[in-house]
Amino acid sequence: MKRHAARAPTSASPASPAIPTESGARRQILNAAAYLLRHRGYEAATTRAIATAVGIKGGSIYHHFPSKDAIVGEVVNEGVRVVYDAVEKALGALPARAKPRKRLEAAIKAHLLSSLEHSNYTSASIRAFAFLPDSVRQNCRIERRRYEALWAQLVSEFYQAGLIDRSIAPESIQLLLLGALNWAGEWYRPDRMDIDDISRDFAASILHAK
Amino acid sequence: MKRHAARAPTSASPASPAIPTESGARRQILNAAAYLLRHRGYEAATTRAIATAVGIKGGSIYHHFPSKDAIVGEVVNEGVRVVYDAVEKALGALPARAKPRKRLEAAIKAHLLSSLEHSNYTSASIRAFAFLPDSVRQNCRIERRRYEALWAQLVSEFYQAGLIDRSIAPESIQLLLLGALNWAGEWYRPDRMDIDDISRDFAASILHAK
């Protein structure tokens, strides 16, 4: 029952770390927390469950983090950051003169992929957010607002392109769209659905290309 | 099985009970549980918190219910039933030849009113559902399927009326719509928004009346 060695065979992962002082164990703890938050919620993501998933004992968590909420806060924040980056990157990867419809489709797909397939962090911040302690929620308000602003910008493009009826408030479009996307975790089943199809349908539903 | 006023000065509640064998205390417990489930989630809705809200002590809950999950199960089931009835009633109240657009608007408004304003039961079954114990979730699957079928029926009307592009899958429309509606509890603030406006915008977004 040896355990030392900091068990990082993946020390060659990113040689250029965004956060250099981050040990492998820290990342593993965040990963486990994100998984539990996504699938079981805040209260079920206990410090002992997180520790067990990583292969350490409950108390050892506190060598890496000062509190449970610090872990949760970091997970939720990173979740928003990840989906922001995904959407921004997807939009940037499009040809400069891509049609608005394609841009919407790409943004939707990026959000869905991030929250359904790629990132437990993103799904955690969406699914578990509602009943998080207030302190944790406040902690990621700026990040969330930033993400909403990204979508507000996108929506305004469609209005300017005349693809949305001007009698409809832009806020409504954004609530409709982001609501549907954030709820996707409740019905999505990986083997029975195709994110490309869904993205195309969602985009086509919103944009009235006449 | 008589209801003789326990310590309930509200014994004059509804003289026409949908469930006649139901005492006032039972209903109060369900109300308190629905409120806590909606606003704080499953784990925070403790038996003691529910009891305190009703004005009794924690142990006394078990005179009325066999377990916490029995309470939660009843709340969630009733929540779905309530929103089903609300939507069905709203549709039925429309003139026989009401336009599809008006029908969608009415259904959306009924769902939003039920989940945002009228019923803690409905909002509880939407918001808290994700992380409920499996046993409780299974328990209301039929009810939920029934509600989804109601919307599937409605959506099919719009296709037949030619108001939705046939290249879009009906399932996608339903997921988009119900997702947005179910997510509404996360952004709605009673004093800053008008449900009529939102309903109109949502309906107009989906239906491409050319």
Added chain:
DNA sequence: CCCTTAACCTAACAAGCGCTAGGGAGTGCG
């Protein structure tokens, strides 16, 4: 008047929670 019953209480149980104090093994450095 007694007896039953509903409605509620108190007190406690085992289990689980977040968290901490204190210790021990390993590593790097002087």
Added chain:
DNA sequence: CGCACTCCCTAGCGCTTGTTAGGTTAAGGG
């Protein structure tokens, strides 16, 4: 070597959870 430091452990604190056993009160019917 000794010292500091990292990483993890054990043991346990105080608290809360769902739940139960057993007792108390008051009302209603015979």
